[in-house]
Amino acid sequence: MNNSGQNILIDLIKDNLAFYQIVFPVEGKQVSDFIDAFDRNSDLIIYHSKPSADTEYLAIGDIFHFDFSNEDLSQLDEFLLIFKDNVTAGETIENLPLFFGYTKFPSVVKEKYWNKFKDNFWVIPQYLIFNKGQNLFCAQNIFTTSAFDELDKKFIEESQNFITNIIKEEIRIKEEVRIKKLSDDDSLIWKQKVNEAIKDIKENKLQKIVLARKVNYKITGSIDWSGIFEKLNSDYSDCFNFLIKTESDYFFGSSPELLGKFEKDLFRTEALAGSINRGSDEYEDSDLALLLSASKKNKKEHDIVIEHLRENLQNHLFNIEIDETPLIKRLKNIQHLQTKISGRLKENLRYFHIIKSIFPTPAICGIPTRQSLDELKTLEGFDRGLYSGIVGAFNLFGEAEFYVAIRSALISENILTAFAGCGIVEESNPEEEFTETELKLQPIISLFSNEN
Missing domain, CATH: 3.60.120.10 (Anthranilate synthase)
Incomplete structure (x- = not known):
C-alpha cells in the first residue's frame, strides 16, 4: 500500500475521528440523471447500476482512499480491519456501500493511456446519491471529532445547498456523438x-x-452520460453498468459477469x-x-x-x-x-x-x-x-459486490x-x-x- 494511504489512516486513528453519514432527500427520477452535472463539477465520479436489483449509485469526490499495487491486493483486508476497529462509527446506514473503486487486470505490458488510473483504487466518496424504491437520497460522508458541534452543522448545510444547486443545474443541449x-x-x-x-x-x-x-x-x-446509461440500463438490465471518471478520462461498460x-x-x-x-x-x-x-x-x-x-x-x-x-x-x-x-x-x-x-x-x-x-x-x-479488471463496492458490514470489467x-x-x-x-x-x-x-x- 502506498505511504499516503497508511499516513491518512494513522492520522484518522490518532485524531480519534468519527465517521458520519448525513442523509437528505433529493429531487429527481433516477440517479443517472445527475451524472452530467457532477461530471462538470468533480474530477472523480463513479456510477454503478444494476436495474434488475433496483440499485443505482453515484459516488462523487474523495474524503479517504486506498491505492496500492496489484501485488498488495489482499493487504487491503488488514487495513479495513484497522479502519473498522479504530475509526468510531457515528451515524451510518448499514446496507449502503462505503468504498467504491477498481482493480486493474495484471497485464505484463504497461502503457501510458492508463496512467490516470491507479493499479488499485478504493475510495470513500464525499457524496453518494442513491435510490431507495422510487425516492432519491444523498449521503454526505464526514470525518469529524466525536462531538458534533455547530461548525459541523453549518458545514453540512452548506454542502447540502451545494449539492442541491448542482442537481438543479440546467442540462446542456444534447448533441450527436x-x-x-x-x-x-x-x-x-x-x-x-x-x-x-x-x-x-x-x-x-x-x-x-x-x-x-x-x-x-x-x-x-459532448457525451450525454445520462443518455448513455438510460440506454444501457434499458438494454442490459441484468448487467452491472458502470462509469469511472478520473480527471478527464472515463472508463465505462456493462458487465454480465459477477466475480x-x-x-x-x-x-x-x-x-x-x-x-x-x-x-x-x-x-x-x-x-x-x-x-x-x-x-x-x-x-x-x-x-x-x-x-x-x-x-x-x-x-x-x-x-x-x-x-x-x-x-x-x-x-x-x-x-x-x-x-x-x-x-x-x-x-x-x-x-x-x-x-x-x-x-x-x-x-x-x-x-x-x-x-x-x-x-x-x-x-x-x-x-x-x-478492461477485464475488477469494479465494485463494499462496506464494513460484510456486504460487497465485485464484477469483472x-x-x-x-x-x-x-x-x-x-x-x-x-x-x-x-x-x-x-x-x-x-x-x-x-x-x-x-x-x-x-x-x-x-x-x-
Missing part, C-alpha cells in the same frame, strides 16, 4: 494469434487462454464462459441455446472456469454448492453458459483474500494463470488496464478504445472467435453514431 474507427487488429493477424494459442494448448503449454482485441475510434461531440458477492457469511460467484449469438425469435434463441449447451468446445471452456473456482474457493468456504447443469444467460445480442456457485464464509471481512485467490479467472485470462499472463504479453501485446471501453483525449475477448481452447475456430469478439463489442459501439 460520433465515432470513426482509427485502428483495429487486422482480422487475419488476430486469427493467426488464435492459431498460435491453439498450438500452445496442443503442446500442453496451456489449457486455455483468453485473447482480447482493442479497437480505437476518434470520438467527437464475487458477499452477503454477511454467504459468498456467491459464477462461471460465465461459452457464448453464442441471439436468435431472431424465441424459437431460434432456444435452438441456439441447445447448440451452445451441446458444444464440446464451449463446455470445455466453461468447465475449466468451474474447476478453477472450486479449487481456489475450498480454503475459504464451507459447503460449496455448484449448479449441476449450466444455465443460459441471455443478453440483448449474445447468450452465455452460466453456472452459479455459492458457499458459507470461513472468515468475515476478508473480501480481498478471497477475490485475489480467484482473480483473474480463466474466463478472462487463462489457465495456468502465470503462463497465460506471460503468453498474453506476446499474443496481445497491449495493456488491458481496467468486460464489455467496456476507455475514453482518453477524444479517443475511444473498446475491448473484447474470447476464450481459446484446443477446439477453437479462429473465424468463430473473431465473430464472437465482434458481438461483444456491440454493447459499447452501438451507443454512438458510427461513421464507418
Whole structure:
C-alpha cells in the first residue's frame, strides 16, 4: 500500500475521528440523471447500476482512499480491519456501500493511456446519491471529532445547498456523438494469434487462454452520460453498468459477469464462459441455446472456469454448492453458459483474500494463470488496464459486490478504445472467435453514431 494511504489512516486513528453519514432527500427520477452535472463539477465520479436489483449509485469526490499495487491486493483486508476497529462509527446506514473503486487486470505490458488510473483504487466518496424504491437520497460522508458541534452543522448545510444547486443545474443541449474507427487488429493477424494459442494448448503449454482485441475510434461531440446509461440500463438490465471518471478520462461498460458477492457469511460467484449469438425469435434463441449447451468446445471452456473456482474457493468456504447443469444467460445480442456457485464464509471481512485467490479467472485470462499472463504479453501485446479488471463496492458490514470489467471501453483525449475477448481452447475456430469478439463489442459501439 502506498505511504499516503497508511499516513491518512494513522492520522484518522490518532485524531480519534468519527465517521458520519448525513442523509437528505433529493429531487429527481433516477440517479443517472445527475451524472452530467457532477461530471462538470468533480474530477472523480463513479456510477454503478444494476436495474434488475433496483440499485443505482453515484459516488462523487474523495474524503479517504486506498491505492496500492496489484501485488498488495489482499493487504487491503488488514487495513479495513484497522479502519473498522479504530475509526468510531457515528451515524451510518448499514446496507449502503462505503468504498467504491477498481482493480486493474495484471497485464505484463504497461502503457501510458492508463496512467490516470491507479493499479488499485478504493475510495470513500464525499457524496453518494442513491435510490431507495422510487425516492432519491444523498449521503454526505464526514470525518469529524466525536462531538458534533455547530461548525459541523453549518458545514453540512452548506454542502447540502451545494449539492442541491448542482442537481438543479440546467442540462446542456444534447448533441450527436460520433465515432470513426482509427485502428483495429487486422482480422487475419488476430486469427493467426488464435492459431498460435491453439498450438500452445496442443503442446500442453496451456489449457486455455483468453485473447482480447482493442479497437480505437476518434470520438467527437459532448457525451450525454445520462443518455448513455438510460440506454444501457434499458438494454442490459441484468448487467452491472458502470462509469469511472478520473480527471478527464472515463472508463465505462456493462458487465454480465459477477466475480464475487458477499452477503454477511454467504459468498456467491459464477462461471460465465461459452457464448453464442441471439436468435431472431424465441424459437431460434432456444435452438441456439441447445447448440451452445451441446458444444464440446464451449463446455470445455466453461468447465475449466468451474474447476478453477472450486479449487481456489475450498480454503475459504464451507459447503460449496455448484449448479449441476449450466444455465443460459441471455443478453440483448449474445447468450452465455452460466453456472452459479455459492458457499458459507470461513472468515468475515476478508473480501480481498478471497477475490485475489480467484482473480483473474480463466474466463478472462487463462489457465495456468502465470503462463497465460506471460503468453498474453506476446499474443496481445497491449495493456488491458481496467478492461477485464475488477469494479465494485463494499462496506464494513460484510456486504460487497465485485464484477469483472468486460464489455467496456476507455475514453482518453477524444479517443475511444473498446475491448473484447474470447476464450481459446484446443477446439477453437479462429473465424468463430473473431465473430464472437465482434458481438461483444456491440454493447459499447452501438451507443454512438458510427461513421464507418
